[in-house]
Amino acid sequence: MNVKFHALVAGATGVVGLRLAETLAQDADWDVTGLSRRAPAKGAFKTIAVDLTDAADCRQKLGALTGTTHIFYAARYDHKTTAPEPIDLNTNMLRNLVDAVEPGAANLQHIHMVQGSKYYGSTLGPYKTPALESDPRVPDNSNFYYAQEDFLIARQPGKRWSWSASRPHAICDFSTGFARALGMLIAVYASICRELGEPLAFPGTEGNYHALYQCTEAGLLARAIRWMSIEPRCANQQFNITNGDYIRWKNLWPVFADYFGMKLGEVNTQRLGLTMTTPEMAAAWERIVKKYSLKTNTYDKLVVWPYGDFVFGPTFDIMSSTIKARQFGFHESMDTERMFIELFDYYRREKVIP
Numbered sequence: 001m002n003v004k005f006h007a008l009v010a011g012a013t014g015v016v017g018l019r020l021a022e023t024l025a026q027d028a029d030w031d032v033t034g035l036s037r038r039a040p041a042k043g044a045f046k047t048i049a050v051d052l053t054d055a056a057d058c059r060q061k062l063g064a065l066t067g068t069t070h071i072f073y074a075a076r077y078d079h080k081t082t083a084p085e086p087i088d089l090n091t092n093m094l095r096n097l098v099d100a101v102e103p104g105a106a107n108l109q110h111i112h113m114v115q116g117s118k119y120y121g122s123t124l125g126p127y128k129t130p131a132l133e134s135d136p137r138v139p140d141n142s143n144f145y146y147a148q149e150d151f152l153i154a155r156q157p158g159k160r161w162s163w164s165a166s167r168p169h170a171i172c173d174f175s176t177g178f179a180r181a182l183g184m185l186i187a188v189y190a191s192i193c194r195e196l197g198e199p200l201a202f203p204g205t206e207g208n209y210h211a212l213y214q215c216t217e218a219g220l221l222a223r224a225i226r227w228m229s230i231e232p233r234c235a236n237q238q239f240n241i242t243n244g245d246y247i248r249w250k251n252l253w254p255v256f257a258d259y260f261g262m263k264l265g266e267v268n269t270q271r272l273g274l275t276m277t278t279p280e281m282a283a284a285w286e287r288i289v290k291k292y293s294l295k296t297n298t299y300d301k302l303v304v305w306p307y308g309d310f311v312f313g314p315t316f317d318i319m320s321s322t323i324k325a326r327q328f329g330f331h332e333s334m335d336t337e338r339m340f341i342e343l344f345d346y347y348r349r350e351k352v353i354p
C-alpha cells in the first residue's frame with residue numbers, strides 16, 4: 001500500500017460526503033475515515049461516529065488522528081428544505097472539527113469545504129449570471145457558507161495547510177439511498193403520472209420551465225474536490241463545480257416523456273409537497289410497486305417532494321461559470337440530459353422504478 005494522504009470526510013453519510021469518501025477510498029493514494037453520527041450503510045472506508053455539534057465529543061474521538069493530512073467538510077446540520085439553515089450551528093460544527101484535529105495533525109495539508117450556488121444568492125431571487133467565484137458577496141444571504149469561509153480564511157495565515165471550496169449545484173448521484181434526489185423525484189413523479197394515465201406535465205412554474213439551470217453529478221464533484229485538495233494552484237481558492245452545461249426543463253421534459261413512454265403535458269404548476277403527498281398518490285405508488293415487483297420503498301421515505309418545489313419554482317436562470325476550474329486544470333464535464341437518462345436506467349436496474 002502506497003498511501004500518501006489520510007483524509008477525514010465529515011458528512012460521510014450525506015450525498016456529497018459519501019460519494020467523496022467512496023471515491024477517495026478507491027484511490028490507492030488515500031486512506032479515508034468518514035465522520036457522521038450514523039454509520040454509512042455500506043463501508044468502503046473506516047468510520048467514526050461523532051457529533052460535530054459537540055466540541056468535547058470531537059476532541060475525545062478525533063484528537064488522536066494525528067496522521068490526518070486532509071479534512072473534507074461536507075456535513076451540514078440537519079437540513080429541512082424549507083427552513084433557513086442555522087449559521088452558528090453549521091459554523092461551530094466545522095470549528096469543532098478543526099479545533100479537535102488541527103493541533104495534533106502536524107502534517108495537515110489541506111481543508112476543503114463544500115459550498116454551493118446559494119453562495120451567490122440563488123435562492124433569493126434573480127442574480128448576476130453566470131456567477132463567478134470573484135463576484136462580491138450578496139447582502140442578506142442567509143446561508144452558512146460565508147461564516148464557514150470566514151472561519152477558515154481567518155485561521156489559515158501562518159499555517160502549513162491551505163483551504164479550498166467547491167460550489168456545486170443540484171447534486172445528482174447514482175445511488176438510491178437519498179430522498180432529496182432530483183433524478184429520483186422526476187422518475188417517481190413520471191411513473192405515478194403514467195400509472196394514473198396522465199401526460200407528463202411539468203409541475204413547476206412557467207418561468208422555471210424556460211429558465212437555465214445546472215446540475216452537478218456527485219462523482220464528478222468528488223473527483224474535482226480530490227483534484228483541488230492536492231493541486232498547489234488551488235490553495236485558498238473557490239471553484240464552481242457543475243456538469244459544465246446548462247439545461248432548460250422545456251428541452252428535457254420532452255426527452256423524459258419519451259423515455260417513460262408518455263405524452264408530454266402542458267405546464268401544470270403545483271406544490272409537489274402537497275399534491276404528491278396525498279394518500280391517493282401513496283396508493284398509486286403501492287400499485288406500481290406490486291405491478292412491477294419493485295423493491296418495496298416506503299412512499300413517504302422515497303422522495304422529499306418539497307425539494308421539487310424548491311427546484312422547479314424559481315423563474316430565473318441559475319448559472320455558475322466553470323471557466324475558473326477549467327483554467328486551473330479540471331477538465332471533466334458531463335452531458336446533463338445523458339446523466340438523467342443514465343440515472344433512470346440505473347433506477348430501473350435497481351428495481352426502484354418501473
Ligand SMILES: NC(=O)c1ccc[n+]([C@@H]2O[C@H](COP(=O)([O-])OP(=O)(O)OC[C@H]3O[C@@H](n4cnc5c(N)ncnc54)[C@H](OP(=O)(O)O)[C@@H]3O)[C@@H](O)[C@H]2O)c1
Nearest residue numbers: 011012013014015016036037038051052075076116170171
Ligand atoms: N445536495 C445538494 O443538492 C447540494 C447542492 C449544492 C451544495 N450542497 C452542499 O453540499 C454540502 C453537503 O450537503 P449534502 O446534501 O451532502 O448534505 P446531506 O446529504 O444532508 O448530509 C449531511 C451530512 O452531515 C452529517 N451531519 C449532520 N449533522 C451532523 C452532526 N451533528 N455531527 C456529525 N455529522 C453530522 C450527516 O450525517 P449524520 O446525520 O449521520 O450525522 C450527513 O452525513 C452542504 O454544504 C450543502 O449545502 C449540496
